[in-house]
Amino acid sequence: MKYLLALLLGMIVGAIFLALALLYNPFAANRGASPLSVTDADVIALAYSAVPTESILYTNDGESMHAPRPDKVLQLWEAPIRQTSAMVSLLDNAGGEPAGIGVKFSSKSESSRPLKGAAIMDSAWYIYLPGRGSLFVAQQENYWPFLRQVAFPAWRSSANTWRGKWFGDMTSGPGALGTAAVAGASGSLRGRDMEAVESLSVLAFSSDQGFVSAEGRLLIAFPEPLSAAANPVR
């Protein structure tokens, strides 16, 4: 009997070792600067508040960390959309001026692999920039570095909060260099294929309420120079 207990205890310790190894794995570090952060291409830079309570609308299954906003918004409780969230947010340009509006749908991805340091979200942005047209951004985001460096420390702290400065590129695909695929749908952007990287800057996070202070950024790069009419924001 005592051997069986020792074996079970050992297995529990082994499972904990594995969990700690995944959380503190030095080989699963951030990927470093995105290729678009050093590009010479024309770019559109957009920023938005990643805090759901500061968005125009946010909804999910109603049981997740972030509460839907406004209170009476329809929740996504049906099984095929239960692991999906929707956010509508005003988008600012690099100068901090409102530039347009964006809708982001994010769904947990079946390609998530904790053993490989991949906590993947499949997300799609619809962005409308008045006077310029609309964009579609399709991407995979990897939240593993965020979970390791922000969410887990917040969960571990006695106050269930994390404060500090964290910055990371969330986009991990589908582009070969870890970039998102962008397509211009209308206006002067119509027909243009582009690349993008979405990043997240977090100052405060609560494991009870989610983001307390955080900003998201989208950097959209054009593979060829824009005409004067298209007028990049940066």
Added chain:
Amino acid sequence: MIKTFLFGIVLGVIVAAGALYAFPVVDQARETSIIAVAPNGGTIESFHTKIPIDRVMTGAPARGELVPPGLEWPVGDLLAGVRMEMFKIRNARDAVVGVGVRTAARRGDEVVIDWMLHLPARGSLIVSMEPQPRESGARIGTIVSGSREFEELEGALAERWVANQSGDDDAPLGRIELRASYLSQLEPALMEEAAQ
């Protein structure tokens, strides 16, 4: 006993790693796709959204139209003439399979009408619609781009408003029907036939 404990640790690591490898941490619920083969060789998939029960959001300059109650839609010139609606999307079997956003914007001569559909288990697609509906009442659009399952697809989407004729008190006002035609080459005339 120490050897048993140490063996248990190794076994625990192997079992936990094996479990993480074998069992997916995310398992999206799937509804079977209902796709019909079109006479021209393409395929057609029907979606719809019931109004008002599937409406998640209506953002518009007119305060009286805002959904849900309490929505703080931005006021000012930037979004003047912009109407954005979000819906739950149902398949032909009336099961919710995704979410979608429809944007209609007018700024000077420029008219933008876009649909973006997001089906979590399959991917997303964006469609740019023609400014004016056809004589049949259907509006036709071109699939501009897509992700995952829709990445390699081209085609068109037709939207049509179908009012409810049942007369039941608890019946929805109607439905927006969406018919996606996945084609190698866009043929709007066939799409219009399909929409009818």
